[in-house]
Amino acid sequence: MLRYLGKRFLLILPTIFVPLILVFLLLRLSPGDPAGMMLGDQATAEQIAALRTQLGLDQPIWVQFLLWLKGIVTLDLGNSIFFREPVMQIIPRYAGVTILLTVVALALAVLIGVSMGLLSAMNRNKPIDRGVVTTAVLGISLPEFWFALLLIFLFAVTLRWFPVAGYNPPSAGLIAFGATIFLPALALGVRQSALMTRMMRSSMLDVLNEPYITTARAQGLPESTVIGRYAMRIAAMPVITVAGLSAGYMLGGAVTIEIIFALPGLGRMLVEAVGRRDYPLVEGGVLTISLVLAVLNLAIDLVYAILDPRIRYQ
Amino acid sequence: MNTDPVLSVAGLSKSFRAVKAVRDVSFSIPRGKTFGLVGESGSGKSTTARLVLRLVEPTAGTISFRGRDLAGLSSRDLRAERRHMQMIFQDPFGSLNPRMSVRDTLVEPQLVHGIGTPAEQLKTAERLLAEVSLPRTALDRYPHEFSGGQRQRIAIARALATNPEMIVADEPVSALDVSVQAQVLNLMRDLQDRHGTTMLFISHDLRVVQFMCDEIGVMYLGEIIEQGPRDRIYGAPAHPYTQALLASAPGKAGSQRARLKGEIPSAHAVPSGCAFRTRCPHAFERCTTEKPAMRDIGAGQKAACHLLDTAVAA
Amino acid sequence: MTAHVAPLAVDLVSPQPERRTVLAVENLGLSLRNADGLLPIVTDVSFSIREGEAVALVGESGCGKSITASAIMGIAPDNAVITGTITLNGKVISGLSPRDRRRLCGRHMGFIFQEPMTALHPTLSIGRQMTDTLKHNLGLSQAEATNRAAELLDRVGIPRARDILKGYVHELSGGMRQRVMIALAISCGPSLIIADEPTTALDVTIQAQVLDLLDDMRRELNLAMLFITHDLEVVGDFCERAVVMYAGDVVERGLSDDVVRAPAHPYARGLIDAVPAHDDGRTRLTPILGTVPPVGQWPEGCRFAPRCARADAQCQTRPALEQHGRTDVRCWHPLEENA
Numbered sequence: 001m002l003r004y005l006g007k008r009f010l011l012i013l014p015t016i017f018v019p020l021i022l023v024f025l026l027l028r029l030s031p032g033d034p035a036g037m038m039l040g041d042q043a044t045a046e047q048i049a050a051l052r053t054q055l056g057l058d059q060p061i062w063v064q065f066l067l068w069l070k071g072i073v074t075l076d077l078g079n080s081i082f083f084r085e086p087v088m089q090i091i092p093r094y095a096g097v098t099i100l101l102t103v104v105a106l107a108l109a110v111l112i113g114v115s116m117g118l119l120s121a122m123n124r125n126k127p128i129d130r131g132v133v134t135t136a137v138l139g140i141s142l143p144e145f146w147f148a149l150l151l152i153f154l155f156a157v158t159l160r161w162f163p164v165a166g167y168n169p170p171s172a173g174l175i176a177f178g179a180t181i182f183l184p185a186l187a188l189g190v191r192q193s194a195l196m197t198r199m200m201r202s203s204m205l206d207v208l209n210e211p212y213i214t215t216a217r218a219q220g221l222p223e224s225t226v227i228g229r230y231a232m233r234i235a236a237m238p239v240i241t242v243a244g245l246s247a248g249y250m251l252g253g254a255v256t257i258e259i260i261f262a263l264p265g266l267g268r269m270l271v272e273a274v275g276r277r278d279y280p281l282v283e284g285g286v287l288t289i290s291l292v293l294a295v296l297n298l299a300i301d302l303v304y305a306i307l308d309p310r311i312r313y314q
Numbered sequence: 315m316n317t318d319p320v321l322s323v324a325g326l327s328k329s330f331r332a333v334k335a336v337r338d339v340s341f342s343i344p345r346g347k348t349f350g351l352v353g354e355s356g357s358g359k360s361t362t363a364r365l366v367l368r369l370v371e372p373t374a375g376t377i378s379f380r381g382r383d384l385a386g387l388s389s390r391d392l393r394a395e396r397r398h399m400q401m402i403f404q405d406p407f408g409s410l411n412p413r414m415s416v417r418d419t420l421v422e423p424q425l426v427h428g429i430g431t432p433a434e435q436l437k438t439a440e441r442l443l444a445e446v447s448l449p450r451t452a453l454d455r456y457p458h459e460f461s462g463g464q465r466q467r468i469a470i471a472r473a474l475a476t477n478p479e480m481i482v483a484d485e486p487v488s489a490l491d492v493s494v495q496a497q498v499l500n501l502m503r504d505l506q507d508r509h510g511t512t513m514l515f516i517s518h519d520l521r522v523v524q525f526m527c528d529e530i531g532v533m534y535l536g537e538i539i540e541q542g543p544r545d546r547i548y549g550a551p552a553h554p555y556t557q558a559l560l561a562s563a564p565g566k567a568g569s570q571r572a573r574l575k576g577e578i579p580s581a582h583a584v585p586s587g588c589a590f591r592t593r594c595p596h597a598f599e600r601c602t603t604e605k606p607a608m609r610d611i612g613a614g615q616k617a618a619c620h621l622l623d624t625a626v627a628a
Numbered sequence: 629m630t631a632h633v634a635p636l637a638v639d640l641v642s643p644q645p646e647r648r649t650v651l652a653v654e655n656l657g658l659s660l661r662n663a664d665g666l667l668p669i670v671t672d673v674s675f676s677i678r679e680g681e682a683v684a685l686v687g688e689s690g691c692g693k694s695i696t697a698s699a700i701m702g703i704a705p706d707n708a709v710i711t712g713t714i715t716l717n718g719k720v721i722s723g724l725s726p727r728d729r730r731r732l733c734g735r736h737m738g739f740i741f742q743e744p745m746t747a748l749h750p751t752l753s754i755g756r757q758m759t760d761t762l763k764h765n766l767g768l769s770q771a772e773a774t775n776r777a778a779e780l781l782d783r784v785g786i787p788r789a790r791d792i793l794k795g796y797v798h799e800l801s802g803g804m805r806q807r808v809m810i811a812l813a814i815s816c817g818p819s820l821i822i823a824d825e826p827t828t829a830l831d832v833t834i835q836a837q838v839l840d841l842l843d844d845m846r847r848e849l850n851l852a853m854l855f856i857t858h859d860l861e862v863v864g865d866f867c868e869r870a871v872v873m874y875a876g877d878v879v880e881r882g883l884s885d886d887v888v889r890a891p892a893h894p895y896a897r898g899l900i901d902a903v904p905a906h907d908d909g910r911t912r913l914t915p916i917l918g919t920v921p922p923v924g925q926w927p928e929g930c931r932f933a934p935r936c937a938r939a940d941a942q943c944q945t946r947p948a949l950e951q952h953g954r955t956d957v958r959c960w961h962p963l964e965e966n967a
Contacts, residue, residue, distance in 0.1 A: 308750075355831050491688040491689055503911070564859060577803055578834070
C-alpha cells in the first residue's frame with residue numbers, strides 16, 4: 001500500500017510542475033508589459049524601464065525562472081505587481097471561496113448523479129429510466145453560464161428565494177452562506193451530475209450482470225445489501241474517476257460562474273491578473289490550483305486502493 | 315519419401331522473467347503422426363505450442379522443422395516457413411475475424427503466401443469448405459452467423475488453406491458441446507488421413523487425446539515428465555502423475571480412484587528436485603534433492619521418476 | 629462403457645428407511661416474455677430429489693438446465709413466466725414471487741457456480757462474504773459468524789482458514805475458490821444444494837478432489853443435491869439418479885446407472901457414443917448429426933426427431949414421458965436395453 005501511494009506521489013510532481021512551467025513561459029513570452037500597464041499611457045520610457053528593473057523583469061528569462069523556483073521552495077511567491085502585496089497573502093483570500101464552491105458543487109453533483117444513475121439502472125427501460133437519460137443528455141449539453149443565468153432569473157429575480165449575486169462567507173452564518181453558494185454550486189455542478197448519472201447507470205448495469213451479484217442473491221441477501229454493498233463497491237469506481245475529473249474541471253471552470261454571481265474567487269482573480277500581466281499572482285494562482293488538484297487525485301487514488309485490494313499490489 | 319521427423323524440438327525452454335513456463339522440453343513428431351501434449355494449468359503445454367511455431371521466442375533450445383532450425387531463421391525466411399505450419403485455437407469465437415467473410419478468411423492465407431491466382435484461390439476456398447462439410451453458401455457469410463462447431467470447422471479449413479505439413483491444435487474442441495466435439499474430432503481425423511498432415515495436439519481432456527494421438531507427452535509445471543505411445547501411456551503409465559491424472563478422470567469409479575492431495579504449485583515457485591514431489595504419494599528423500607532424469611522404460615516409453623530407478627535396479 | 633460398482637446396489641436389495649423428499653418439481657414450464665409474446669424455454673419438467681440424494685440434470689448447452697435451476701431459486705430473468713409446481717421441504721414455493729423465493733436461498737437452498745473466479749466478489753474479503761450471509765440468514769453476531777466461517781473453511785479442506793478469511797478471491801487457486809463456494813453454499817445449513825457445473829472449469833486432478841468433497845458433504849449433511857452437468861461420466865460416478873434434457877424437454881429420467889449405461893432415448897444414447905471412451909479401439913466417433921434447434925425454432929412433435937435415425941411419421945406428435953424398462957423416456961421408439 002505504501003509503495004503504491006509512494007509511486008502515486010512521485011507522479012504528482014510532474015502534474016504540478018508542467019503546467020507551472022508552461023504558464024511561466026507563456027506569460028513572460030507573450031506581448032504586454034506589466035510595468036507599462038501599471039504606469040499607464042502617460043508614462044515615459046525611462047519610467048517604464050526603471051519599474052521593470054525594480055520588478056526584476058529585465059533579467060534573462062531563465063534567471064527569472066530560477067529565481068522563481070527558489071521562491072517556491074522558500075515559500076516566497078513574490079509580490080503581486082498590481083497589488084504590491086505578497087502573493088502568499090492574496091491567494092488564500094480568493095482560494096477559499098473557489099474551493100468551497102467546488103466542494104459544494106461536487107457534493108451536489110455526486111448526490112444527484114449517483115442517485116439518479118442508480119434509479120435509472122434499477123428501472124432499466126422503464127419510463128423513469130428514459131426520463132432520467134433524456135434529462136442527463138440535456139444536462140450535458142447545457143452551457144453552465146446559460147444555466148446560471150436561467151437559475152438567477154427563476155429563483156433570484158422571479159421567486160426571490162436567493163440573492164442575485166454576492167458572497168457571504170461561512171463566518172456570516174450557515175444560512176447566509178448557503179443562500180449565496182447554492183445557485184452558483186448548482187449551476188457549476190449540474191453538467192457534471194449529468195455525466196455522473198450516465199456513468200453510474202452504465203457502470204451499475206454492467207455490474208448487475210456479473211456472476212458475483214447472482215451469488216450474493218443466491219445467498220439470500222436482501223436486495224439493499226446486494227446493491228448497496230456488493231454492486232456499488234465495483235460500480236462506484238468509474239464514478240469516482242469522473243468525480244475527480246469533474247473537480248478539476250470545476251476548479252478551472254469556475255471562472256464564468258464566479259463572474260456571473262460576483263463571487264470573489266480564484267478564477268475571477270486569475271482572469272483579471274492575466275489581463276494585467278501580473279505574473280507572480282498568475283503563477284501563484286496556477287500553482288494553487290495545481291496543488292489542490294494533485295492532492296485531490298492522490299486522495300482519489302487512496303480511495304481506489306481502499307475499495308479495490310487488487311490495486312494495492314500492483 | 316522423407317522419413318525424418320517433421321518437427322523435432324530439443325531442450326526447448328521459455329522463461330517470462332521469474333516464471334519458468336517451459337523447461338527443457340524435447341520431443342519429435344514423425345510425418346503424418348499426431349503428438350499429444352497433456353497437462354493441467356501451469357503445465358506449459360500452450361506455451362510450448364506457441365514456441366514450436368515461434369510465435370513466442372524461446373529462451374533456449376532448438377526447433378527443427380522440416381530439417382531447418384527455426385530459431386535461426388531470419389524473419390523473412392521464417393515467414394516463408396509459416397505456410398507449412400498452421401494453428402487451430404481453442405476459442406471458436408475469438409479466432410475468426412468477425413469483419414471478414416468466410417471467403418476472405420479462407421483466401422487470406424493464400425494471399426499472404428502468394429499461392430495461386432485469385433481464381434485458383436477461390437476454387438481452393440470452395441474445396442476447403444466442402445472438405446469440412448460446410449455448404450458453398452457459407453462463403454459470403456460472417457462468423458457470427460455460425461455456431462461454435464461450425465466456426466471451428468471454418469478455422470480448420472483456414473488452417474488447411476496453405477496445405478501445411480504440420481498443424482498445431484491448441485484445445486480445438488474444449489469449448490464445444492460433446493456431440494459437436496465428436497463431429498469436429500472425426501473431421502480432423504479424416505482430414506489428417508487424407509492429407510497426411512502431421513499434428514501437434516494440445517488438450518487437457520484425456521479422452522480426446524487418447525482418441526486423436528499416436529504418441530503422448532504428459533507435462534507438469536513446464537516439463538514433460540512422461541512420454542510414449544498412446545497405448546503404453548494409457549495402459550501402463552509409469553509416472554505417478556500420469557497415473558493420478560488417469561485415475562482422476564471421471565468414469566473410473568470406486569476404489570480405483572486415487573486422489574492427489576494439494577494444489578498445483580505456482581510456476582513462480584517450482585519445487586526443488588522433482589517438481590511433482592509436493593503431491594506425489596510415493597515421494598522420498600531423493601526427490602527433494604535430485605531432479606530425476608528421463609529414463610527409457612522400453613517400447614518407446616520414457617518417464618522421469620526416481621522410483622523407476624529403484625525398480626530397474628531391483 | 630466401463631461398468632463400475634453401483635454405490636447403491638445394496639439399496640435395491642435391502643429395505644431402506646424412507647428418505648424425505650426435499651425438492652419436487654412438477655410440470656415446470658418457463659417462458660420468456662418478449663415483444664412478440666411468450667418464448668418457451670423449458671416445458672413440462674418433472675423430477676424430485678430426496679435427502680442425501682444427488683440427482684443430475686444433464687444436457688448440452690441450450691437445453692434449459694441452468695434456467696430450470698434459476699427458476700427454482702427465484703433468480704430467473706425478470707421477464708420469465710413460470711408455470712407448474714415447485715415444492716421445497718413440503719411447502720409449495722412456486723406460488724411465491726421470485727423475490728420471496730430468493731429469500732429462501734442461503735437458509736434453505738445453496739448454490740454453487742461454475743466459475744468461482746467470477747462468482748465470488750472480487751473486492752470484498754472472503755470473510756466478509758461469508759459473514760454477511762451467516763449474519764443475515766442465521767442472525768449470528770460478527771464474532772460468531774467469523775468463527776463459524778473459519779470452521780466451514782476448515783471443513784472444506786482449506787488450510788489456514790483465519791488467514792484466508794482476510795484474503796481475497798484473486799489470491800486463491802481455482803480449487804481453493806471452489807471450496808470457498810462450497811463452504812458458502814452450505815454455511816447456513818440448507819437442505820438443498822444446486823451445483824451448476826461446479827467442476828467444469830477446474831483441472832482434472834482438482835476436479836476429482838472437489839467432487840469428492842461434494843460427495844462427502846452430501847453424505848455428512850444429508851443434503852439433497854441437484855447436480856447440473858454436461859459430463860455423463862461425472863453423472864455415472866456421483867449421482868444416484870439422472871434427468872436428461874434436450875431442447876427444453878426432459879427426454880429420459882431414471883437411476884443414473886441405467887441412464888448412463890443403457891439409455892433408452894436415442895439422444896442420450898448418442899451422447900454416450902459421441903464421447904471418446906477409454907478403452908475401445910474405434911477409429912471414428914459416432915456423432916449426433918445436425919445441431920440443437922435454437923429456442924423458438926423447436927419442431928412440432930418430438931424435438932429430437934430431425935436428428936434421429938429412428939424417426940418416422942409418428943414422431944410429428946410430441947411423445948409423453950412414460951416408463952419404458954428401467955427408465956422414463958419421452959420417445960415413440962425407445963431403444964431396447966440390449967441395444
